[in-house]
Amino acid sequence: xxxxxxxxxxxxxxxxxxxxxxxxxxxxAIITHGHSDHARWGMxxxxxxxxxxxxxxxxxxxxxxxxxxxxxxxxxxGVTFSLHPAGHVIGSAQVRVEYRGEVWVxxxxxxxxxxxxxxxxxxVRCNVFITECTFGLPIYQxxxxxxxxxxxxxxxxxxxxxxKTSVIFGYSLGKAQRIxxxxxxxxxxxxxxxxxxxxxxxxREECCPLKPTTLITRDTPxxxxxxxxxxxxPSAAGTAWMNKLKPLSTGIASGWMSLxxxxxxxxxxxxxxxxxxxxxxxxxxxxxxxxxECIITTHGxxxxxxxxxxxxxxxxxxxxxxxxxELSEINEAATKEADEVATEKEEGKE
Amino acid sequence: xxxxxxLFTELDQTTKTLKKVEAxxxxxxxxxxxxxxxxxxLLSDKRPRRTVRSALVREWGAQAAGIPKWLFAESxxxxxxxxxxxxxxxxxxxxxxxxxxxYWMDYIRGMEKLDDTTKHELVADAWGSLSVxxxxxxxxxxxxxxxxxxxxxxxxxxxxxxxxxxxxxLAHRLMGKWTPDNTTYQKLVVEEDLNxxxxxxxxxxxxxxLENGPAVLGEPEEWFAEHxxxxxxxxxxxxxxxxxxxxxxxxxxxxxxPEYLAFKDAVPxxxxxxxxxxxxxDGKALPFQVLQTRIGRKNVTKKILTDAPxxxxxxxxxxxxxxxxxxxxxxxxxxxxxKVVSEAAMKTDRLxxxxxxxxxxxxxxxxxxxxxxxxxxxxxxxKRKTAPYRVGRRKGDWWKWKVDxxxxxxxxxxxxxxxxxxxxxxxxxxxxxxxNGALVPFTKAYSGLTDAEINxxxxxxxxxxxxxxGPVRSVQPVxxxxxxxxxxxxxxxxxSGIALRFPRINxxxxxxxxTEADTLQTLQEILRGYGG
Ligand SMILES: [Zn+2]
Numbered sequence: 104x105x106x107x108x109x110x111x112x113x114x115x116x117x118x119x120x121x122x123x124x125x126x127x128x129x130x131x132a133i134i135t136h137g138h139s140d141h142a143r144w145g146m147x148x149x150x151x152x153x154x155x156x157x158x159x160x161x162x163x164x165x166x167x168x169x170x171x172x173x174x175x176x177x178x179x180x181g182v183t184f185s186l187h188p189a190g191h192v193i194g195s196a197q198v199r200v201e202y203r204g205e206v207w208v209x210x211x212x213x214x215x216x217x218x219x220x221x222x223x224x225x226x227v228r229c230n231v232f233i234t235e236c237t238f239g240l241p242i243y244q245x246x247x248x249x250x251x252x253x254x255x256x257x258x259x260x261x262x263x264x265x266x267k268t269s270v271i272f273g274y275s276l277g278k279a280q281r282i283x284x285x286x287x288x289x290x291x292x293x294x295x296x297x298x299x300x301x302x303x304x305x306x307r308e309e310c311c312p313l314k315p316t317t318l319i320t321r322d323t324p325x326x327x328x329x330x331x332x333x334x335x336x337p338s339a340a341g342t343a344w345m346n347k348l349k350p351l352s353t354g355i356a357s358g359w360m361s362l363x364x365x366x367x368x369x370x371x372x373x374x375x376x377x378x379x380x381x382x383x384x385x386x387x388x389x390x391x392x393x394x395x396e397c398i399i400t401t402h403g404x405x406x407x408x409x410x411x412x413x414x415x416x417x418x419x420x421x422x423x424x425x426x427x428x429e430l431s432e433i434n435e436a437a438t439k440e441a442d443e444v445a446t447e448k449e450e451g452k453e
Numbered sequence: 454x455x456x457x458x459x460l461f462t463e464l465d466q467t468t469k470t471l472k473k474v475e476a477x478x479x480x481x482x483x484x485x486x487x488x489x490x491x492x493x494x495l496l497s498d499k500r501p502r503r504t505v506r507s508a509l510v511r512e513w514g515a516q517a518a519g520i521p522k523w524l525f526a527e528s529x530x531x532x533x534x535x536x537x538x539x540x541x542x543x544x545x546x547x548x549x550x551x552x553x554x555x556y557w558m559d560y561i562r563g564m565e566k567l568d569d570t571t572k573h574e575l576v577a578d579a580w581g582s583l584s585v586x587x588x589x590x591x592x593x594x595x596x597x598x599x600x601x602x603x604x605x606x607x608x609x610x611x612x613x614x615x616x617x618x619x620x621x622x623l624a625h626r627l628m629g630k631w632t633p634d635n636t637t638y639q640k641l642v643v644e645e646d647l648n649x650x651x652x653x654x655x656x657x658x659x660x661x662x663l664e665n666g667p668a669v670l671g672e673p674e675e676w677f678a679e680h681x682x683x684x685x686x687x688x689x690x691x692x693x694x695x696x697x698x699x700x701x702x703x704x705x706x707x708x709x710x711p712e713y714l715a716f717k718d719a720v721p722x723x724x725x726x727x728x729x730x731x732x733x734x735d736g737k738a739l740p741f742q743v744l745q746t747r748i749g750r751k752n753v754t755k756k757i758l759t760d761a762p763x764x765x766x767x768x769x770x771x772x773x774x775x776x777x778x779x780x781x782x783x784x785x786x787x788x789x790x791x792k793v794v795s796e797a798a799m800k801t802d803r804l805x806x807x808x809x810x811x812x813x814x815x816x817x818x819x820x821x822x823x824x825x826x827x828x829x830x831x832x833x834x835x836k837r838k839t840a841p842y843r844v845g846r847r848k849g850d851w852w853k854w855k856v857d858x859x860x861x862x863x864x865x866x867x868x869x870x871x872x873x874x875x876x877x878x879x880x881x882x883x884x885x886x887x888x889n890g891a892l893v894p895f896t897k898a899y900s901g902l903t904d905a906e907i908n909x910x911x912x913x914x915x916x917x918x919x920x921x922x923g924p925v926r927s928v929q930p931v932x933x934x935x936x937x938x939x940x941x942x943x944x945x946x947x948x949s950g951i952a953l954r955f956p957r958i959n960x961x962x963x964x965x966x967x968t969e970a971d972t973l974q975t976l977q978e979i980l981r982g983y984g985g
Contacts, residue, residue, distance in 0.1 A: 240524075240527065240528050240531060241518055241520050241524065241528055241541075241542040242528045242531065242532055242538060242541040242542050243541075244541065244542065341904075359877065361541065362531075362532060362537075362541075363465065363534070363537055363589075364532070364533060364534075365877065366465075366466065367465065367466075372466070372467065373466060374466075383542075404527075407524065407527050410523075410524075411520075411524055414521065
């Protein structure tokens with residue numbers, strides 16, 4: 104029997120009777136990180152990194168959580184567990200599982216790029232490595248984050264010179280703090296949407312300090328965001344909440360924005376290719392550094408990536424999970440294209 | 454090249470015309486004259502021919518990226534664009550000064566006559582020394598497929614802002630068969646052309662939509678009625694022995710419609726006609742799509758002229774014998790127009806008049822409107838007999854009274870991923886209607902849903918897939934959509950036996966269970982009623 108198996112509820116370790124990132128309610132769950140496709144409601148008991156705990160407590164309202172530090176080990180029924188930094192978002196962890204000398208690592212979501220905020224990814228030697236491949240195609244190759252933040256800061260500066268508010272969309276957990284910590288705050292004030300500020304508050308109070316931000320409330324005067332940049336969740340795009348920020352320019356930070364089609368399709372003014380997932384080269388590097396002979400791919404371009412790994416000499420298989428990676432982000436920044444085509448036809452015809 | 458790639462990115466990044474114009478003006482301010490000339494050429498669809506076969510580019514791309522062909526093909530499938538696929542995955546080193554646009558245009562055109570091995574070396578060198586966006590532009594140029602989402606009109610507007618030369622004069626100067634090899638920026642753009650006054654169009658008068666029927670317009674005898682033709686609004690100018698055609702977008706499209714060149718011998722010099730550019734063959738109007746395909750082509754070939762010939766259905770005359778007659782009431786202009794068109798008939802069969810619809814009461818006209826579809830017209834135009842030819846969209850004298858689209862409620866059974874630019878979303882759907890308890894597919898449609906709905910439908914599709922075949926998924930037959938269409942025809946090529954014109958999604962009927970969707974019989978009834 105494999106040390107970890109994929110069943111209808113999640114990634115299961117039968118020997119220790121515990122699940123990793125289960126998507127159905129189970130008794131005992133180890134959670135890699137706080138994103139909603141990995142940390143779900145309804146588990147009898149949660150275990151995660153100490154920085155993930157306040158996040159899932161706030162998001163899911165659950166209290167039955169135990170925490171550990173990176174590298175700290177615990178055992179159950181002969182199986183030894185430990186968490187190791189995954190570099191994806193604050194508190195994100197790879198789960199190392201060892202039983203009778205065999206080591207498996209479930210890496211959750213991860214990236215190798217240092218983001219100047221979350222604890223950088225650490226390769227963990229193992230026999231079997233479970234990997235995501237959200238961006239598992241050679242077309243996905245991230246530019247250094249300095250280049251992207253240079254673009255973001257320049258865009259902000261330009262908007263501020265034109266008297267426009269900059270609104271940038273990113274996940275409230277991870278992307279928002281990464282953006283915040285890498286912005287050039289000398290350009291102007293940094294403000295937040297409520298969903299982002301809630302997460303910031305949790306992180307400030309229970310994890311680590313962040314740069315100061317101002318929450319936009321009903322009473323915030325317009326002068327507060329003059330020349331400023333507002334961080335908002337993708338779901339705020341196009342809602343009435345944005346109206347008072349006008350005139351404004353909108354941007355979205357997502358790995359999908361490296362494709363021209365996605366940039367053009369988005370309903371925002373600018374797309375910045377910034378991702379908290381590993382790109383093609385980093386996926387390959389990460390896998391190599393584990394020394395694993397057997398690779399299991401879970402979410403993303405699993406079919407293609409598995410075939411590639413096999414050709415590289417790995418034993419590779421894909422498994423079905425309910426993880427989504429960065430998929431939902433692209434859907435938030437969706438298409439206006441069809442409408443545009445229709446309007447063009449009308450215009451030309453009159 | 455860096456500056457031009459930046460311009461491309463800026464144009465590509467926005468749908469706002471103001472921003473596009475600003476970006477272009479900045480480019481004109483910064484680029485040297487010879488680069489400006491090339492930029493104008495490339496943005497006017499005067500792109501060089503393909504210099505490398507795409508099969509070779511594909512092979513070299515996979516090789517440069519160090520990946521097997523199948524993986525290259527998969528990646529290409531996701532990106533949907535060969536030039537971009539390679540730009541994204543070939544390793545390159547960004548060089549600060551990568552050379553001017555003119556340098557690269559010479560580089561690319563210089564490859565044309567070389568053997569494949571030498572071409573390969575030059576292409577690989579180029580890839581290695583350009584940034585992602587430059588590489589993309591380079592690939593588009595060697596593939597002969599460089600395109601930018603920018604109308605000629607906007608390019609002219611930007612150039613006008615930059616040079617302080619009037620837009621219509623510039624549009625005229627940029628017309629014709631010039632290439633960067635036989636002119637200079639100075640000669641083409643800056644120096645005056647004696648003919649440009651002759652080409653100057655009048656602003657179009659635009660109609661308002663009549664929402665609630667013509668009763669509000671008063672007495673029927675005060676109005677002319679015509680069919681509203683499904684083509685492109687155009688103005689044909691014959692002055693100084695030359696013909697100039699402008700489209701409604703105030704774009705000079707003379708080269709696109711050589712059929713009208715015959716007008717210079719058929720109507721008196723100093724004539725300006727307002728009418729509809731309409732695809733027309735064997736005495737019958739052709740569907741708008743035919744015209745759309747034709748406009749999309751870079752060159753007007755013999756085949757296009759045979760397959761999709763156009764006529765001008767003239768409905769107004771703005772200048773006669775060199776005189777601006779727009780202030781005359783339309784009854785008088787119409788009389789002149791009739792004379793001009795009938796005299797032209799000896800010389801050309803490409804000029805027709807838009808016939809008046811006879812009617813005495815609004816009821817009669819309403820009945821005629823219902824027959825619009827049979828004539829491939831979109832409804833009725835109403836024009837006040839005493840009105841002059843006004844400027845722009847002014848309420849009161851011209852009205853369009855369109856027919857309502859036909860609709861049917863259908864069940865979504867397949868969904869296809871958008872190619873390329875829509876690769877991550879399921880945007881194209883196939884619809885079916887019931888026939889003896891089975892679902893028969895009858896049409897595809899993609900446009901019509903809002904952003905939010907597209908997302909919602911996309912998620913639903915991903916969660917309710919029965920089977921995947923390549924980019925297509927069959928889905929649970931659950932979702933009902935109202936499909937609107939402009940016409941219907943019998944078709945032997947379709948399983949359902951019918952084909953729709955301009956099908957589109959009108960709305961998502963989340964209120965309707967699939968069992969209550971329409972039947973094939975309903976479609977057949979519509980076919981009997983409106984088919985043709
Ligand atoms: Zn995640």
